[in-house]
Amino acid sequence: MSKPKVAFFDFACCEGCQLQVANMGESLLDVLGAIDVVEFREVMSEKWDQDFDVAIVEGSITTPHAIEKIKKIRERCKVLIAYGSCATIGGVNGMKNNFPLDKIREEVYGKDYKYFETVETRAVPQVVKVDYLVHGCPVYIPEFVNVLKAVLAGLPYQVPDHAVCVECKLNENVCVYEKGVTCLGPVTKAGCNSWCINNGNICYGCRGMVTNPNENGAKDVIEKYNVPMNLVRNKMNMYNQCREIDQSEQKKR
Amino acid sequence: MQYAVLKKEYLNEFITRLAQDQKVIAPVAKGYNQFAFEEVKSGEKVALDHIPTILPPKKYFMPQYETLATYHANSSQKMNPVVECEDLILFGVHTCDLAGIQCLNMVFSERPKDINYLIRKSKITIIGYGCNDYCDEYASCRLVHSHTPNGGYDLFFINLGDKFFVHINTLAGDEITEKTNLFEPATPADLNALAKIREKKREIFANEVPVVHERMPEMFSKSYDSNVWEDLGKRCLACGNCTNVCPTCYCFDVTDEPNLDLQTGKRFRRWDSCQNEAFAKVAGGESFRKERSARQRHRYFRKFKYPMEKFSRLFCTGCGRCSRTCMAKINLKETLNQLVEEQGMKNLKAGRETE
Known part of the structure; x- marks a missing residue:
């Protein structure tokens, strides 16, 4: 059996997730033993103009041009993996949606902004069908490899739908709320092995919210720990703004 | 001897001697009034009068992640069972956690027996520790009768002030006291001191919830x-x-x-x-x-x-x-x-x- 042809693409992002993959270390050899990378702008010059098996896409969709491009990628591949918060949930690019588009364009491009078309930020699954998601900013490499294995084996990959707290407790970290710091772990999807908290940081919610969060309960918790509401709103806004697109579309239905 | 005492100044040496041949696990302070069971090499970091650790000692009996078997597609359904375990001594296990281990023992001994759990359990020596007072307001150990020891340990330590009163409950416990060679036989005065501590505990620990x-x-x-x-x-x-x-x-x-x-x-x-x-x-x-x-x-x-x-x-x-x-x-x-x-x-x- 020949190795599946895999192409990496990027849209609006920092390309940090590609860097994570390129910087994987020794397990990169095993990964390259299992796949045939035909295009990967950050690490190779070659381009690929034929069909391929797997597209691995980083970044959010923010322009009409990007919409066309992602649709073409979708047509050319059998399996599409969105990886990194920008691609899976919109990520930090979602903050753009807090402002009128014209204001954003003027801020960035100055007086000639009309020449630069733009659209509100969307996550890749909000534009085309996505088969696998690898959340995270950046992606957590062990999870990336697990998803790749699922793709190769033709199996589904279930993103854990419970809180980061679950993995954080299993790692026996001191809860950062005990240290008087606010953390989005209780409402954020696990799967990262509480990577940030293990290393002394907090959870910024980069993996998106669990599908069934207790929003009123979370408000109670925030009140109890005396956390200003706008601080939490800003924290949620940082990665999860594109969630509103799904919510408003749900309302329309 | 069934009862012994260990002078407090020997605690550090006791742990050091134990840790020479075996992994010793004890509660350690993690800051912010949080504690965790971790490997220790001496008694210096051991926090005896701690509030219950973040995770209970069950993590040594059934680890958070545990490999059960490996497989190869060539050998069809046949799997190779795996038990990753080592000899451990758990030191400073409070009576509530001893009760917890007893519960898990019942669950995993039921048929079909959980072999991984039972093998791991057979390699763990437990040194319990009695609380002379409540750890904090969240405890309800009196309600469920776990404020006093009900077995489930090899050795049990009770704080008598300048020394620990020690109950030697098993052969493994006896071997530890002999090997470390720091224990003395308990005297009638020590037994008296123990009786006083028990009496005081009866006053301190009151049913936390008014229900039978x-x-x-x-x-x-x-x-x-x-x-x-x-x-x-x-x-x-x-x-x-x-x-x-x-x-x-x-x-x-x-x-x-x-x-x-x-x-x-x-x-x-x-x-x-x-x-x-x-x-x-x-x-x-x-x-x-x-x-x-x-x-x-x-x-x-x-x-x-x-x-x-x-x-x-x-x-x-x-x-x-x-x-x-x-x-x-x-x-x-x-x-x-x-x-x-x-x-x-x-x-x-x-x-x-x-x-």
Whole structure:
């Protein structure tokens, strides 16, 4: 059996997730033993103009041009993996949606902004069908490899739908709320092995919210720990703004 | 000798000698009044009078992630069983956690026996430690009779001030006292001091919830449709903290993980929780416990009702971890008090008559 042809693409992002993959270390050899990378702008010059098996896409969709491009990628591949918060949930690019588009364009491009078309930020699954998601900013490499294995084996990959707290407790970290710091772990999807908290940081919610969060309960918790509401709103806004697109579309239905 | 004493100034040396041939695990301070069982090489870092550790010692009996078997696609269904374990000495295990280990022993000894658990257990030596006072306001160990030792240890230490009174309960415990060679026989004065400590404990530890211990399963049976669960469901974030830190929660999930060659791989289990969204979800997307209220009720019933019917034992050890760790401040004692009020089962004499 020949190795599946895999192409990496990027849209609006920092390309940090590609860097994570390129910087994987020794397990990169095993990964390259299992796949045939035909295009990967950050690490190779070659381009690929034929069909391929797997597209691995980083970044959010923010322009009409990007919409066309992602649709073409979708047509050319059998399996599409969105990886990194920008691609899976919109990520930090979602903050753009807090402002009128014209204001954003003027801020960035100055007086000639009309020449630069733009659209509100969307996550890749909000534009085309996505088969696998690898959340995270950046992606957590062990999870990336697990998803790749699922793709190769033709199996589904279930993103854990419970809180980061679950993995954080299993790692026996001191809860950062005990240290008087606010953390989005209780409402954020696990799967990262509480990577940030293990290393002394907090959870910024980069993996998106669990599908069934207790929003009123979370408000109670925030009140109890005396956390200003706008601080939490800003924290949620940082990665999860594109969630509103799904919510408003749900309302329309 | 069944009873011995160890002078406090020898504690450091005791741990150091133990750690020469074996891994010694003891509670260690992690800051912010949080503690964890970790490997120690001497007694310096050991925190004896600690509030219960973040995770109970169950993590040594059933680790958070545990490989059960490896496989190769060529050998069809045949798997190679794996038990990753080593000899361990757990030092400073409080009576609530001893009770927790006893509960797990019952569960995993049931047929079909859990071989991984039982092999690991056979390699663990336990040195218990008695609390002379409450660790904090979350504990309810008197309610479930786990404030005093009920076996389940090899050695047991009680703080007499300048020395530890030591009960030698097993051959393994006896071997430790001989090998470390730091213990002295207990004198009648030491036994007197012990009696005084016990008397004082009887004054300090009072039933935390005014209900007769034996009537709790009945109280829960009547409370299945109580509004108490609705209230908990509204507050609960389903973060799973309560079950992960519980010394008697043992639910796990088993997954096969292939290697990149897709030919070889391993089967492992990791802790799961009835509070997690996917726990009671089945094919088709239905969930048996979609509502957080039903999940919280299930958790309480798994402590106070179901195990009483199956094992004639409450599976709450009164350690208070679930209340301490809860993001939403769901408090076990508060919930029990609400149920007691609601069911008219208040009995202020409860727990005093048996002393």
